[in-house]
Amino acid sequence: MFKESKSRRVGAMNIVGQSVGRSSRMPLKYTDDDWDFNNRIKFRITDDQQKLAERIVAESKRVVDETKDTTQNWQREVEHHMKERTSEIKFLVDELNKQKKTALLEDEALSTYCNRIVHAINFLKEKSLEICQKCCIYREGRIGVDLVDDEVDRQLRQELKVTKGCLSLLDKTLKESAEQLRKLRAAMYLLDKDLGHKDKSLLIDQANLTLRQTQQNVRNQRELAIPKCVYSLSEWEHKTYTNIKDNAKELNSAKQLRAYVDILLKQVVEDMQNQTDRTNEAFEMRIEEMRHVKKMLEQKHSEIVNHISDVNRNLRQLESELSDREESLHLCMVRLSNRCQRPGLELTCDAVQKALNSEMRVLKDNICKLKKKIAENKASLRYLLHVQIMQEEEINIKANSLKIDEVDCMTIRRALRYQPF
Incomplete structure (x- = not known):
């Protein structure tokens, strides 16, 4: 119909042009049918656009409601996971803090044991070893037949041997304790590092829980960088529990080492005291014997x-x-x-x-x-x-x-x- 009206309008223009000529042009005239047709077309187009707009508005309301519900659902889901995540991080932070506190106490205890070993070594070097060596040197000052390899000399040599053996054991144990202390502090360092990361992550997630899209600071942030996560959840859990496990292992080793140090120090004291008592007893017997011999010599003298x-x-x-x-x-x-001198027969x-x-x-x-x-x-x-x-x-x-x-x-x-x- 539209094509037909257009052809009729063109024909009319040609007729008018032919009758009027080039010198005068008349305005374009439409027929009643054109006018009716045009009105119906405009009404139809208007109705179509109104219906389309209504559909678009309705669809938009549906999409708005759907996106709003979806956004709210996802926000609730995200906040739920964030709360679970913060709870999980808090739990691990508590575990790490417990491990750290225990490790600090064990570090202090092991340091005290190291000081005990150092004190024992210093005592054996400055007292036991020096006194034993001095006694050996003093006894070299004996003269005559008294310069004899007696029981006192044998006990002094045995005491020297026991002292050096105890010093060797204590030196070895001190090195082991220092190494164990280093391992324990290395495990504590990893705990501190992990704890610092988790504290920071916990603060970030807790801050995210308080954020709302209506806040001004959220609206003002532009050009946000969203890097990709490079670690999986299993790797995260494995690393944390590995740190806890390693720290627990070092704690157990430190406790066993402290128990060994207790036994060792007790054994060192017993061995040194027993050998010292035997040496002193040999000295006393020798002194008593010497007094007796000296008294007998004085009596003989x-x-x-x-x-x-x-x-x-x-x-x-x-x-x-x-x-x-x-x-x-x-x-x-x-x-x-x-x-x-008698004379004669008198002789x-x-x-x-x-x-x-x-x-x-x-x-x-x-x-x-x-x-x-x-x-x-x-x-x-x-x-x-x-x-x-x-x-x-x-x-x-x-x-x-x-x-x-x-x-x-x-x-x-x-x-x-x-x-x-």
Whole structure:
């Protein structure tokens, strides 16, 4: 119909043009049908556009309601998941804080145990080892036969061996404790790092829960960057629980190490105290034995001095007797010499002559006996004086050994009192 009216309108224009000519043009005229047709077309177009607009408005209201409901549902869903997420993070944060608190307490306890080991090492080095070595050096100052490898020397060497063995064990345990402390602090570092990340994540999610689209700060944010997540939830959980597991493992190792240190320190104290008691007992027995020997030597020395006095007195008596016998012999010989001057037949071997000869023989025999006894007494005196000097030297040796063991060694060994480290 529209094409037909258009052709009729063109035909009319041609007719008008032909009748009027080029010099004058008449306005375009439409027929009644064109006018009716045009009105109906306009009404129809208007009705169509109104219906289309109504459908669009209705569809828009439906879409608005649907998007609003969808947005609200998703916001509620997101907030629900965010609340669950914050609860989960809070739970893990609490677990991490518990682990951290326990780790801090264990770190402090293990540090205290390290200090106990260091104190034990210092005591063994500055007291036990030094005193034992000093005693060995002091005992090298013994002289004579007292410089003997006795039970005290053997116990001192054993004490030195036990001390060095305990020091070796303590040094090894100190290194193990330091390494365990390092591992524990490394695990604590990972806990702190994870805890810091979770605290920050928790603050972000809690802040997101308070955000509303009507807030001004939300509206003002433009050009927001939305990076992609690079880790999965399983990786997140695995990393966190691995940190907790590793920290628990180091805590367990630290507790076991502390229990071992307790046993070790107790055993070190027992071993050192037992060996020190054995060494002190050997010292006491040696000192008592030395006192006894010194006392016996002093008694013998006193007896020797008495014997020397007796021999000197006897020697003086023998010499006096020898002098008397020599004078008696001289008298006898003078008498015999005088009788040799008798004249004639008077020079006879009478009873007097026989008695004088017998007296001279007896006196000579007695003088010989006296000289022999004097020689024996002088030899005995020399031996006694030698024995006296020997005993005095032995007494000095025993006094020196007694002074070394009782004064020098036992005085400093009183400091060896082992208490639990």
